[in-house]
Amino acid sequence: MNTILPPTLTSNRRSGRAIPAGLGETRSPHYDCQQHGDAIDLTVFLPGVDAAGVDIVVRGPDLVVIGRKTHVVRVNFAAAHLEHAQRDYELRLRLGRELDYAALSAELNDGILSIRIPKRGSIPAAA
DSSP states (O other): OOOOOOOOEEEOTTTOOEEETTSSOEEOOOEEEEEOSSEEEEEEEOTTOOGGGEEEEEETTEEEEEEOOOOOOOTTHHHHTOTTTTOEEEEEEEOOSSBOGGGOEEEEETTEEEEEEEBTTOOOOOO
């Protein structure tokens, strides 16, 4: 006799409803964070993501970077096992409240997102 297991359900915080695991899954990208005297420089590696697919959200002391890939449906999708390679990116960092998130600047080049967040009360260096 075979045992049939129902799909695992995970909680969706935004709507409070359960969604099946495997839908909307993300992975954490590689990143580098360097603290300087007047700012924090954050480098996030998002291969396969273009500028239109990047969302940067600030929630109190938290910074959330979401990178959505352009999903291409291929004929041999199941045979190539690309379901994990095509997952979107989500990075959640608690950076604190001493940063001036309104003055945040970001740039995306060849899948590398560079974010600079100045500290509150610091004078930006002349370029």
